[in-house]
Amino acid sequence: MTQLPVRRPQRGITLVESLVAIVVMALGILGILGVQMRTLTDTQAGVRRAQAIRLIEDLGERLQNNPDALGNLSAYTATPTSSDNCASTACAPDRLATYDIKQWRTSVSDALPGSQVIVFIPQGGPRQLGVLIGWSETRYNQDGKSFTTAEKAALTAPLTVSGTNSAGAAVNCPANLICHLQYIQPTQRCTPWGLGGGALYCPN
Known part of the structure; x- marks a missing residue:
């Protein structure tokens, strides 16, 4: 009588089980990478906003150092191409x-490449200066592709800000940009010379 071979219990794993394990592990790694990329994007957005706030604070400090910033608000709203070297004289x-405004705009361009700046005198607030800085956020949809123009508009809509200048015109955040708007208070340490006005006297 022929003796049947004894079946031993299966040991190890099959090729199919190995492939399933690899697929599950790959999906887990991709998920972790997606979370990391989103966290990195949000961190970069926070860094850019912090840079914008610091740049506006820098402009505010420049206004504080000008003895008659209040009397020259229109100069801060311009985009000068040349200026005197007030650092040495x-x-x-x-x-x-x-x-100051020329040097400051250069600082903004260096810190936030591709940004846009709008400096304006707000309506009903001649003793204030409105500063709006807009920058671009590089974001991707769930397929890893760049957002379309419509998707960018929908993304940035809750983050847009706007003001009104002295002429009553709206000052809006440029399209597809994320903006920060802040108002700063200029100073005036100069006083009119004599009761009739005229030249300004600026004490040292």
Whole structure:
């Protein structure tokens, strides 16, 4: 009588089980990478907003150092292409304002490449200066592709800000940009010379 072979219990894992394990592990790694990328994007957005706030604070400090910033608000709303070098020589308040805004706009371009800046005198607030800085956020949809124009507009809509300038016109955040709007208070340490006004007297 022929003796049947004894079946031994299965040991190890089959090829199918190995493939399933690899697929599950790959999906887990992709999920972790997706969370990390989203966290990195949110962190970058926070860093850019912090940079924008610090840049506006820097402009506010420049206004504080100008003895007649309040009397030269219109100079801060311009985009000068040239100015006196007020870092090495003393400048009058109007020339200092032109120098400060030119240097400040350069600082914004260096810190936030591709950004846009709008400096305006708000309506009903001649003793204030509105500063709006807009920057671009690089984001991708769930398929790893860049957002379309409509998707970018929908994404940035809750994050847009707007104001009103002295002429009553709206000052809006540029399309597809995320903006930060802040109002700063200028100073005026110069006083009119004499009761009739005229030239300004600026004490040292």
